[in-house]
Amino acid sequence: MIYTVTLNPSIDYFVKTDGLNEGEINLVNEQSIVAGGKGINVSKVLKNLGVESVATGFVGGFTGDFVESSLRKAEIGTRFIRVEENTRINIKLNTGKETEINGISPAIPASALEQLEEHLLANLETSDFVVLAGSLPSSLPYDFYGQLISSIRKKGAQAILDSKGNPLQQALAHQPFLIKPNHLELGDLVGATIQEPRQAAAYAKQLVNEGAQHVLVSMAGAGAVLVSKELAAFANVPAGTLKNSVGAGDSVVAGFLAHYTRHGNVLEAFKFGVTAGSASAFSTGFCNAKDIDRYLPEVTVNLIEGEEG
Ligand SMILES: Nc1ncnc2c1ncn2[C@@H]1O[C@H](COP(=O)(O)OP(=O)(O)OP(=O)(O)O)[C@@H](O)[C@H]1O
C-alpha cells in the first residue's frame, strides 16, 4: 500500500483575476475550491493513474471536514487524525503571474502526534511506501520527518520525502528512498545558486552521500535531474503552455511512485514522473494517464554519469 502523509493540509482557493490592485476591490473571474496539501495532491494524482493510496495527516474544524469529505468523494482512502483548530486555507492567485498566500497551520497537540505515529506504523508492511510531503505545522519539531522516516525504515518500508530546509536536511541521515527538492530548495540546502543541471547533479550527489537513496531535482521548465549512488541522469521536459504550476511537483512524485511500484525501474520512473509533472503544469487540474501518454514520447533521459541497470 502507499500512504501519503500531509501534516499541514489546506483548502486551496484558486482565483483568477485580470490583475491585482492593492487597496482596491478586485473581482474574481474564475475560482475553484479544492482539498490541497502536497501529500493529498500525490494521492489525487495516484488515483488518476489508477493507483490506490491512503491519505493521512492532521485535519481540523470545518475546513478539515471539507478536506476529508472531498477525498472520500474522490474515493481516496483516508485515515486522518482530528485536531481542534481549523485546517488552513491557501490562496492561489493567478493574475497571469502565480502568487500564493498560505494560511496559518493549526496547533497539533502531542496526543495527536502520537496517534498519527501509532496509526501509520501499526499496519505498515515491508512492501509499503510512505510519502511525507509539505510543510510542518509550526508547533511540530523540525526533526519530525526524520523521526517518522526512522520508524518507517525500522518497519522495513520505504519513505519518500518532499520537503525543504531544516526538516529535509535533518531527515537525510535516515535514508529516505527518494527526496524531490526543486533546484531552489536544493540551492538553499547547500548554500549555492543552481542554474544548470550538471550543477544540480553535483549538489544532489552531496545529499546522496548524506543518506538519501535517490534525489530527484526538478528545475521547472529547464528539465530535471536524478542522482543515486551509481548514476546521475537528466530528463528534458516536453513543450507546452504552463497553465498552473500548483501541484506540478507533487505530480512528479506521484508519477515516479506509480511507475516504480509497477515496474521497479528507477530511470523509467524518473521519466514518467517528470512527464506527469509537465502534464499537470499544462492543465488546470492534475494529469491523468492519457495526458502522460501524450507527452511521454517527448521526454528523453540521458545518463550524465554511471550505467543503466
Ligand atoms: N514551464 C514548464 N514546462 C514544462 N514542465 C514544467 C514547467 N514548469 C514546471 N514543469 C513540470 O513540473 C515539475 C515540477 O516543477 P518545479 O521544478 O517548479 O517543482 P516544484 O517547485 O516542486 O513545483 P510546485 O510548483 O508544484 O511547487 C517539473 O519537473 C516539470 O515536469
Ligand SMILES: O=P(O)(O)OC[C@@]1(O)O[C@H](CO)[C@@H](O)[C@@H]1O
Ligand atoms: O505549505 P506547504 O505544505 O509547503 O505547501 C502547501 C501547498 O502550497 O502545496 C500544494 C502544492 O504543491 C498545495 O496544494 C498547497 O496549498
